[in-house]
Amino acid sequence: MPTRRRAAALAAVLLIGSLTACGQEARGGSRYKPEAGKGGTVGLAMPTKSSERWIADGKNMAEQFRKAGYKTDLQYGDDKVENQVAQLENMITKGHRLLVVAAIDGSALTDVIRRAQDAGIPVISYDRLIMGTSGVDYYASFDNERVGELQGRYLVDKLGLKKPEKDSGDSYNIELFAGSPDDNNTKYFWNGAMKVLTPYLKTGQLVVGSKQTKMSQATTLRWDGGTAQKRMDDLISKNYGDRKVDGVLSPYDGISIGVISALKSAGYRGKELPVVTGQDAELASVKSINRGEQTQTVFKDTRKLAKQAVQMGNALLTGKKPKVNNTTDYDNGKKVVPAYLLEPVSVDKSNTQLLVDEGYFTAGQLK
Ligand code: GAL
Numbered sequence: 446m447p448t449r450r451r452a453a454a455l456a457a458v459l460l461i462g463s464l465t466a467c468g469q470e471a472r473g474g475s476r477y478k479p480e481a482g483k484g485g486t487v488g489l490a491m492p493t494k495s496s497e498r499w500i501a502d503g504k505n506m507a508e509q510f511r512k513a514g515y516k517t518d519l520q521y522g523d524d525k526v527e528n529q530v531a532q533l534e535n536m537i538t539k540g541h542r543l544l545v546v547a548a549i550d551g552s553a554l555t556d557v558i559r560r561a562q563d564a565g566i567p568v569i570s571y572d573r574l575i576m577g578t579s580g581v582d583y584y585a586s587f588d589n590e591r592v593g594e595l596q597g598r599y600l601v602d603k604l605g606l607k608k609p610e611k612d613s614g615d616s617y618n619i620e621l622f623a624g625s626p627d628d629n630n631t632k633y634f635w636n637g638a639m640k641v642l643t644p645y646l647k648t649g650q651l652v653v654g655s656k657q658t659k660m661s662q663a664t665t666l667r668w669d670g671g672t673a674q675k676r677m678d679d680l681i682s683k684n685y686g687d688r689k690v691d692g693v694l695s696p697y698d699g700i701s702i703g704v705i706s707a708l709k710s711a712g713y714r715g716k717e718l719p720v721v722t723g724q725d726a727e728l729a730s731v732k733s734i735n736r737g738e739q740t741q742t743v744f745k746d747t748r749k750l751a752k753q754a755v756q757m758g759n760a761l762l763t764g765k766k767p768k769v770n771n772t773t774d775y776d777n778g779k780k781v782v783p784a785y786l787l788e789p790v791s792v793d794k795s796n797t798q799l800l801v802d803e804g805y806f807t808a809g810q811l812k
Contacts, residue, residue: 482763483514488536490546492573493524496668496699498725498747499547502571505751506545513759515542524667526553533557537564543758547571549667550627554578567761571754574629576777583767584775584784585753587745589630593637593696595791596722599741600692601641603720606651609644617691618654619719620680622673622704623663624696629777634696634724635660642694651692654684670703677707685711690719698723698730701739726792726800731811734794744790746805753785 487510491503499521507517518536522529529549536544537560544561546568548554555578561568562580570584604617619642624631645651646658657663657680665673673695681690690708695701701723708718715737723730723742733739757767769783776782792799800806 589633590637593634597638597641674703
């Protein structure tokens with residue numbers, strides 16, 4: 446081979462070699478360019494503004510990332526998958542340094558996350574796990590199964606059931622609601638609650654009046670309160686002619702509000718309302734709890750969740766190792782995603798004051 450051609454071939458080999466090295470780095474731990482340090486823009490992709498919690502999540506993260514020295518680009522997907530994908534694509538094109546994503550549909554982001562991965566942009570799954578991709582680096586959430594357990598346990602305790610036992614003489618009618626089928630959290634909430642409820646369903650101390658006991662029969666697309674209200678209207682009219690509903694497992698405050706509207710339309714008032722659980726300590730639900738309508742919610746402090754996401758992001762971008770406390774439970778089908786899980790807290794009328802004491806709401810807001 447003439448010298449010049451040989452030199453060119455060698456250069457090509459070296460180039461391919463170094464590209465491969467970069468590619469390997471891009472998949473390994475050192476893709477975060479620790480020398481780059483703070484600064485640059487963090488993309489925050491939130492699902493919807495229709496629920497106040499996500500507004501708070503976005504605001505809290507934007508504030509905290511800014512304080513830590515980053516610019517932020519906060520986008521809401523209006524619960525439409527195609528919007529969220531377009532927003533993420535845009536963030537990648539703009540060269541944002543980190544993406545924090547609360548997915549609308551956990552399984553619909555595989556392609557766009559691959560693009561982030563190829564561009565060397567780290568991704569944090571926020572509250573909801575992104576499925577089917579190795580491009581998710583970390584997961585910040587609450588102990589989701591525990592949330593379901595708190596809801597199930599509340600229902601059982603509030604109905605006054607002691608141990609599961611046959612022939613106890615107790616028999617309460619309940620109905621079951623689950624979250625959105627495309628949200629990975631849904632099955633954790635459901636499984637946690639059913640772990641507590643199933644023994645009582647077996648003894649007959651609890652009876653699902655509609656017989657709709659499978660998660661697939663109980664899901665609520667996009668966690669929509671109106672959809673839950675329609676289903677509850679239907680369940681009441683078809684199954685509760687001559688008996689009453691004593692309890693409703695609701696996984697989320699927006700669903701609880703829909704369920705309560707259906708119950709009120711069917712004539713349930715005040716003390717006749719069943720025990721209704723919830724999640725997120727949304728203002729409308731906390732007020733409803735104080736009024737004696739919704740019975741319980743599960744408080745997940747979005748400020749603390751934001752803090753974890755910022756801790757993880759800042760560590761990733763400055764070459765440090767994010768703190769995690771769970772490396773076993775959140776398998777997204779491609780990898781077990783290292784997670785930091787926070788503890789949820791059950792709230793009912795007896796302790797809504799906690800939300801004021803913690804500065805989550807002002808006393809005035811709860812009036
Ligand atoms: C879930 C989240 C819940 C609730 C629900 C509806 O993913 O974990 O806390 O907010 O979405 O928005």
